[in-house]
Amino acid sequence: MTSVADRDDPTTAPLFTSTTPTICDLLDHGKVYRPQHDSDLLIEAVQNSNHAVGAVAADLCTGSGVIARAIAHLGARSVVAVDASDDAVRVARALCTDSSDRVAVRHGDVATFRGRFDLVTCNPPYVPSPPDGRIREPGLPRAAWEAGVDGRAVLDVVCSTAADLLNPGGHMYVVQSEFAGIDESVAALRTAGLAADVVMERHIPFGPVLSAHAAWLESGGRLDKGRRIELLAVIRADKKPMPGGSSR
Ligand SMILES: C[S@@+](CC[C@H](N)C(=O)[O-])C[C@H]1O[C@@H](n2cnc3c(N)ncnc32)[C@H](O)[C@@H]1O
Numbered sequence: 240m241t242s243v244a245d246r247d248d249p250t251t252a253p254l255f256t257s258t259t260p261t262i263c264d265l266l267d268h269g270k271v272y273r274p275q276h277d278s279d280l281l282i283e284a285v286q287n288s289n290h291a292v293g294a295v296a297a298d299l300c301t302g303s304g305v306i307a308r309a310i311a312h313l314g315a316r317s318v319v320a321v322d323a324s325d326d327a328v329r330v331a332r333a334l335c336t337d338s339s340d341r342v343a344v345r346h347g348d349v350a351t352f353r354g355r356f357d358l359v360t361c362n363p364p365y366v367p368s369p370p371d372g373r374i375r376e377p378g379l380p381r382a383a384w385e386a387g388v389d390g391r392a393v394l395d396v397v398c399s400t401a402a403d404l405l406n407p408g409g410h411m412y413v414v415q416s417e418f419a420g421i422d423e424s425v426a427a428l429r430t431a432g433l434a435a436d437v438v439m440e441r442h443i444p445f446g447p448v449l450s451a452h453a454a455w456l457e458s459g460g461r462l463d464k465g466r467r468i469e470l471l472a473v474i475r476a477d478k479k480p481m482p483g484g485s486s487r
Contacts (some may be wrong), residue, residue: 271326281412282306291315295317319354
């Protein structure tokens with residue numbers, strides 16, 4: 240079993256976080272999102288670039304802080320980690336203790352978060368959910384995954400504020416499911432003036448949350464009957480460097 244501490248060397252750092260004992264120990268079960276395939280995929284995408292090295296970074300919707308911590312360990316100069324949940328802030332601060340000189344964890348909402356960064360990461364809530372809250376997942380924090388009927392409640396905010404959060408030459412990485420409209424995010428980021436594309440994709444089996452939503456998604460024609468595989472994508476959005484400026 241790997242430890243988050245093993246991430247210190249970006250060349251050998253393990254990519255998978257889901258079974259990291261340090262995080263499991265810290266997570267207040269049922270209150271803070273346990274890092275999953277989406278967290279891993281986002282870290283992997285940043286790790287495949289050199290965009291963390293020396294970056295002034297922000298991790299939106301930080302949850303346990305696993306992505307913020309990974310970015311710090313990949314060489315970021317500083318990371319602001321933001322989450323709207325008090326429980327997440329508490330856990331993220333504890334997880335990032337060893338990187339506290341570079342990671343500052345703040346309570347906040349992506350809708351009001353401001354600043355300028357070289358690198359922004361985000362694993363937002365993106366699971367489409369019926370408006371009446373009829374699907375319940377005891378043991379999982381609803382605010383960590385529930386994102387309105389189209390799954391875009393937080394994604395739309397993130398896409399529309401992305402350009403303002405990036406320094407010229409800066410990069411944003413967002414992970415999401417096919418069920419929340421990958422093309423819509425790419426289009427929204429392009430409309431905001433950024434060069435955006437999918438840089439990583441992975442098919443994963445449904446977890447407990449999507450399994451609980453399967454019948455509802457099927458009834459709305461958004462999921463083929465019986466399919467229980469989901470496509471996750473990491474979208475990268477780049478802001479143009481200043482003319483004559485360096486591109487990271
Ligand atoms: C899918 S979890 C991701 C957690 C972590 N980044 C990871 O990959 O393990 C989404 C997180 O977004 C937070 N969140 C939801 N809505 C938010 C908002 N409007 N502003 C900031 N954080 C939000 C939730 O509290 C939750 O911790």
